[in-house]
Amino acid sequence: MVTITRSFAAALLTPLVAVAAQAAEVERTVEVAAPPDEVWAVVGDFCSIQQWHPAIVACEAEDKAGTTYRYLKTGDGATFDEQLMQRDDDARSYEYTILESPLPVLSYLSTFSVTPGIDDQTATVVWQSRFTSLGVEDEEAESIIAGIYEAGLAGIKDAFK
Numbered sequence: 150m151v152t153i154t155r156s157f158a159a160a161l162l163t164p165l166v167a168v169a170a171q172a173a174e175v176e177r178t179v180e181v182a183a184p185p186d187e188v189w190a191v192v193g194d195f196c197s198i199q200q201w202h203p204a205i206v207a208c209e210a211e212d213k214a215g216t217t218y219r220y221l222k223t224g225d226g227a228t229f230d231e232q233l234m235q236r237d238d239d240a241r242s243y244e245y246t247i248l249e250s251p252l253p254v255l256s257y258l259s260t261f262s263v264t265p266g267i268d269d270q271t272a273t274v275v276w277q278s279r280f281t282s283l284g285v286e287d288e289e290a291e292s293i294i295a296g297i298y299e300a301g302l303a304g305i306k307d308a309f310k
Contacts, residue, residue, distance in 0.1 A: 179273070187272075254280040
């Protein structure tokens with residue numbers, strides 16, 4: 150007869166019952182007093198973020214073998230390397246990922262979109278993401294990302310006053 154200790158049994162079963170970490174999510178929106186196409190013309194370029202986000206002082210775009218990257222610099226010297234994953238001008242949206250940044254996140258995937266608002270003279274800008282928190286609790290990482298989104302969306306709203 151074979152005797153299995155509890156710790157040995159737990160070691161065998163742990164991979165079978167392990168649950169993947171849940172992704173954190175953030176979504177923020179703002180209503181803008183301009184038609185969606187007009188808003189997209191201002192915010193839709195992948196590097197236009199330097200024009201409407203108050204923290205971004207520089208953006209350089211680069212195309213490598215058909216893939217677009219942007220390199221951001223903030224006023225305090227932080228840098229972000231991001232990759233455009235997909236873009237749909239007809240739907241007025243793009244999706245991107247962060248490759249390198251000082252943010253406490255991994256596997257960050259974000260969608261930025263402009264949709265019709267409550268009437269034909271307004272637009273809704275939606276900025277959302279999913280990611281895994283790195284070194285901090287989900288709530289802290291979500292708060293940091295939310296703050297970035299809120300500042301950027303306020304910049305967009307102000308541009309259309």
